[in-house]
Amino acid sequence: MSNLYEVLPAEAADDVPVRKVTIRVNGESLSAVVEPRLLLAHLLRQGFGLTGTHTGCDTTNCGACTVLLDGQPVKSCTLFAVQADGHDVMTVEGLAGPSELHAIQEGFKEEHGLQCGFCTPGMMMTTKALLDENPNPTEDEIRWALSGNLCRCTGYQNIVKAVMWAATKLQDQ
């Protein structure tokens, strides 16, 4: 066991039921003791300190909290942490090491695929799932795949360009 985190509200009463969960996060097995009602987004951020996953709307609209669950994009604000028990989760921190950039991150940098940056982690995780399944998407396919991720700066044009940049780079590698 590498790490055991406890994620409980400060005022948690003795009779609050808790569950232990073990999740493979970015390749590392992490465990936590949580209330069953805790959302995965909150475990990632407050429990594991992985604050790259953003909570935007908190109502399953914006996609800023998107992570990969067993390789598929999910809105982590709409999944209980206990539901990820025994599964693989990949967050934006898992794309590349701390001093490196993944091709997707490089694409967002090169093509200026962000303005305020708040939606970017979710955009990049959905992009990861898209390119894993479809390495050479058309512009329409990119727009379709990203339609569950909202950018309030409305910088969609450069986001699409960033994904295309990443697709080309990944294919050349």
Add this chain to the structure above:
Amino acid sequence: MSDGGGDAKILAGGQSLVPMIKLRFASPEMLVDINNLPGLDYLRLGEDGRLHIGALCRHGALERSSLLATHQPTMAAAAPLVADPIVRVRGTLVGSLCHADPQGDWASVMTSLDGLVVAQGPKGRRAIPVKEFVRGPFQNALAIDEIAVEAVVPAPQGVSAGGYLKLERRVGDFATAGVAVSINRVGSNVTRAGIALTGVGGSTISADDAARVLVGGPLTAEVIGEAAELAAQAAQPHTDHRGSASFKRQVVRVFTSRLLTRLLLSEEEAA
């Protein structure tokens, strides 16, 4: 579910239920997560021609299904329009029926198909027509000790045709209005028709009068106009931030006409 005493909820995709809990619109005492139950994620065409959709069959699986693309045009048209691509990874058709949101797409689609929900409880299984299953806004016909295990589309008599159209302000928004049309034809003769409306009333609306005028003859511009008018009359829209009541009624009229006209044109092309 019995232990929950009526205050327990099944958690499948959770894409509607979890946001409602977070907004305190729902506060179930107990959630029963069925995601780890094996064998419920199927989409299967039976030898008898009935289509079976398991309780854990996700919208995304329906969207990618070649079986739907070839066999069930109304469902195939609706699947890519449900919510957004990320929500479709988790959300389920059966869960959407149970949730019974008047703005849910699947309740309209399954109503237009005379679909059924199979409920299972301690006393066994029973099949409930979707029209009776959806009791009202966010109300279904399940007993407190029952769970919905699958949805069933009856075998078509003849060839299935149909479609689904939805107006939404942006991807993932609730429908401003939606129309599902499903017909069966033997030759050019319409043997069965169903039309159902999304988001234009307190519950899913089955436009039975509109469907009835289509049955017993071929599609013509005249009956299409009549059906579109009757569908618009069946709508009970309210004016809100998505549009005025008269606008939504007009959308229903246009969508019904457009869907049926497409079927008429594709028939003429084939002939």
